Amino acid sequence: MSDLEEYRRRAREWLAANAPGHRAEATPDEDGVARAKAFMARMHDAGYSGITWPREYGGQGLTQAEDRAFAAEARDFTLPIYVFSIGLGMCGPTVLDMGTEEQKARWIRPLLRGEEIWCQLFSEPGAGSDVAGLQTRAERDGGEWVVHGQKVWTSVAQHADRGLLLTRTDPGVPKHKGLTMLVVDMRAPGVTVRPLRDMTGRAHFNEIFFDGVRIPDADRVGEVNGGWQVAVTTLLHERLSIAGGVGMSGQSENPVSFEALRSRADLGDPIVRDQLVELYIRSRALSLFNTRLSQETKAGIFPGARGSAAKLLLAELTLFQADLAASLAGPGSVAYREDGETGDGGDSAGDGGDAGRIAHALSLAPAMALGGGTNEIMRNIIGDRVLGLPPEPRVDKNVPFSELKVNSQGGGTRR
Numbered sequence: 001m002s003d004l005e006e007y008r009r010r011a012r013e014w015l016a017a018n019a020p021g022h023r024a025e026a027t028p029d030e031d032g033v034a035r036a037k038a039f040m041a042r043m044h045d046a047g048y049s050g051i052t053w054p055r056e057y058g059g060q061g062l063t064q065a066e067d068r069a070f071a072a073e074a075r076d077f078t079l080p081i082y083v084f085s086i087g088l089g090m091c092g093p094t095v096l097d098m099g100t101e102e103q104k105a106r107w108i109r110p111l112l113r114g115e116e117i118w119c120q121l122f123s124e125p126g127a128g129s130d131v132a133g134l135q136t137r138a139e140r141d142g143g144e145w146v147v148h149g150q151k152v153w154t155s156v157a158q159h160a161d162r163g164l165l166l167t168r169t170d171p172g173v174p175k176h177k178g179l180t181m182l183v184v185d186m187r188a189p190g191v192t193v194r195p196l197r198d199m200t201g202r203a204h205f206n207e208i209f210f211d212g213v214r215i216p217d218a219d220r221v222g223e224v225n226g227g228w229q230v231a232v233t234t235l236l237h238e239r240l241s242i243a244g245g246v247g248m249s250g251q252s253e254n255p256v257s258f259e260a261l262r263s264r265a266d267l268g269d270p271i272v273r274d275q276l277v278e279l280y281i282r283s284r285a286l287s288l289f290n291t292r293l294s295q296e297t298k299a300g301i302f303p304g305a306r307g308s309a310a311k312l313l314l315a316e317l318t319l320f321q322a323d324l325a326a327s328l329a330g331p332g333s334v335a336y337r338e339d340g341e342t343g344d345g346g347d348s349a350g351d352g353g354d355a356g357r358i359a360h361a362l363s364l365a366p367a368m369a370l371g372g373g374t375n376e377i378m379r380n381i382i383g384d385r386v387l388g389l390p391p392e393p394r395v396d397k398n399v400p401f402s403e404l405k406v407n408s409q410g411g412g413t414r415r
Helices: 003-018 030-045 064-074 084-097 100-113 227-244 258-264 270-296 307-333 356-367 375-386
Strands: 118-123 137-141 144-151 162-168 179-184 191-196 205-216
Touching: 003 030, 003 064, 030 084, 064 270, 084 100, 084 118, 084 162, 084 227, 100 162, 162 205, 162 227, 179 205, 179 227, 191 307, 205 270, 205 356, 227 270, 227 307, 258 307, 270 307, 307 356, 307 375
Parallel strands: 118 162
Antiparallel strands: 137 144, 144 205, 162 179, 191 205
C-alpha cells in the first residue's frame, strides 16, 4: 500500500468515527456553532484541517495529493464546517499571501482549529458588482483607524469573530487607489450585525453597521491605500473557493446531488438519462478544471481571471442542477408543509423532510449566480482578462472618488 493510499485509509477511518450524526447547517444556531467549532478542533488535531497550509502557522504542510484524497473521502459524509468557509476559502489565504508574519502567527492557527470564525466585508448597498465604489470610510487617529459605514450580503457575520473589511481611506484619488484593508473584531463597540432573511426563509446573509469602530493599525493587511491589491487577492481566492466548494459538506445529504437525482429519476426515460449525463459531464469538467487551477497555484502559476471561469461554471451548473431537480421532483419541490409533507398530502419528493430540503435548495440556487460576482461580471472579466477582448468603456478610471456621482448622491464620500 502506497503512502497516499494509507493516508486515505486513515482519513476514511477518522471520518467514519467522527462525521456521522452531524448535519449540514448553513444557518446554525448557537448550539450548532458550538458543535461546528468542536468538530473543527478535532479535525485539526487529527491532521485534516489546513492540509496544504504551512506548518509554522498551524497547517499540515502536505501536498495537493493529500488534500484531494481527504476531500474524496469526505464527499460521502456531512461535515458541519460551513461557518468556516469564508475564513478557510478567502480570508485565511489572503492573510497568508498579504499579511505580516505577526498576523499569520496570530490569526491562522485559531482559524484552522475552529476557534475563530471569519467573514468578508466588501459589498455595500451602493457597491455590489462595483466593489471599488464603496463608501465605508476609515480615518486615521494616531495608531488606530476609526470606521463609519455599512456592509451588506455578508455570510456568517452573525457568528463571526473577525472580518476582512475593505474601507475608503483617501477619497481624493481614483476609487481603486484610495482603499485600505483592515481586520475588524466583529464584537468591538460600534459594530452592529443584522441578519437578512432571504426567499429560502432563512438568514444566510447580514447587513453590518460601523459607528465609530476603532481598529488598530497593526490589524491592517497590506499598505495604506493599497487595499485594492489585497481585495483582488481575496476575490481570486473567493471565486476559486466557491467553485471548489471550500468549507462545504459532502454530497450524502444534498437532495439535488447527482446521486440523489439519479436515485429519484426514471432511468427508463431517455430524455432523463441525457439530462443526468449532462449533469455528470458538467460536474466532472468543473472538478477537473478546479484541480488544474489548484495544482497550478501550488506550483506558483497564478490562475488570475481563470478563477472567474470556474465560478461562472459552478453558477451555471447549480442552476441546471436545480432545474433538473424541480422537473424530477414535480410539485413536491415547491408545495410542501413545514412538517416535510407535500401540500396534497403525499410526498412526491421522497421521505418526509426531502420536499422541504429540495425547496430550500431550489430557492438558494439563484444566489450562486449573484454572490461572489454576478454571471455577467464574470463574463466581462473572462472576456477582458482571459480572451483579450476590448474592455467596456470606463469614465471613472482617473476621476477622484470625491468627484464621482454615487447613486443619487452628489459626492462619493458624502452620506
